[in-house]
Amino acid sequence: MFGFTENLPPLNFQGEGGPQGFSVELLRLMAAGAGLALELQVLPWQRAMQQAEAQAASVLFSLTRTPEREPQFQWVGPIAQRRILIYRLASRPDLKLTQLADLGDGRIGVVRESAADRQLQAAGLKPGAQLEQGLDDATNLRKLLAGRMEYITLLDWAAAWNLRQLKLPYDTLHAVMEQDTARSYWYGLRPDADPELARRLQVELDAIKRDGRYERLRLRYFR
Incomplete structure (x- = not known):
């Protein structure tokens, strides 16, 4: 096989x-x-x-x-x-996103041309404005940790895995929204x-x- x-x-x-x-x-x-x-x-x-x-x-x-x-x-x-979630840093409780319409000037990191990227664009978010498009999850996570964006969209497994590669616990991130869990x-x-x-x-x-x-x-x- x-x-x-x-x-x-x-x-x-x-x-x-x-x-x-x-x-x-x-x-x-x-x-x-x-x-x-x-x-x-x-x-x-x-x-x-x-x-x-x-x-x-x-x-x-x-x-x-x-x-x-x-x-x-x-x-x-x-x-x-398959649980795609939108996360913020746990250290940023001031970020209280509960629906995409409330994003305002915030930015969400997403892998370019991924299913999550297409879904967010279909919801009206614009690349270069509300969407910070990256090559992969690891790149986007580093940007989030560096404060270059407010949120990131990740498969929960990928979030845990990429944090472990950086020797960080899963609770470094806090999920604020479910993007796709069906x-x-x-x-x-x-x-x-x-x-x-x-x-x-x-x-x-x-x-x-x-x-x-x-x-x-x-x-x-x-x-």
């Missing part, structure tokens, strides 16, 4: 020793339990999708499950909830893949969640 993913730490990323992350380790446990050999690659997202489409026994992850994507995959999961991350198999493969992987994932391995793994990446 082939697994294709992108750089989205801490769920999946290219580490020094190869593919790493919560979703990567979870899939390895699932494959091992199902008796499946697994080869993993971390690629730019478009290439990851192309490679997954070209391989019959392939898994693409971490996928946000949406109505538009529903018929495009056989779904195994969920891996984890979806979850899943593994996706091709719609024409053997349904037995999807079933075996789902059985293993369910077992991992029941016996405590899922929670132990989660705490290594998000606490």
Whole structure:
């Protein structure tokens, strides 16, 4: 079985020793339990999708499950909830954003051309004015810590992970708003893949969640 993913730490990323992350380790446990050999690659997202489409026994992850994507995959999961939150520094209780209309002169850091960026622009926020667009979460977090903007939008897992890289606790940030919490991350198999493969992987994932391995793994990446 082939697994294709992108750089989205801490769920999946290219580490020094190869593919790493919560979703990567979870899939390895699932494959091992199902008796499946697994080869993993971390690629730019478009290439990851192309490679997954070209391989019959392939898994693409971490996928946000949406109505538009529903018929495009056989779904195994969920891996984890997808919680995109807007944060401020805990040291700035004077910032009291509760709705985007109240942002005023404040600025929100967001990864350029991300789903969160598109969503905020659709809500009427302007790049260069209310939106401080950065290359990645780590860059935006450093800007927030340096006082170059008031807020930042982050996946809660990414917030915890990037703070740990800076040796800072999660409570350095304080969530002021939920931007998008309605979806979850899943593994996706091709719609024409053997349904037995999807079933075996789902059985293993369910077992991992029941016996405590899922929670132990989660705490290594998000606490």
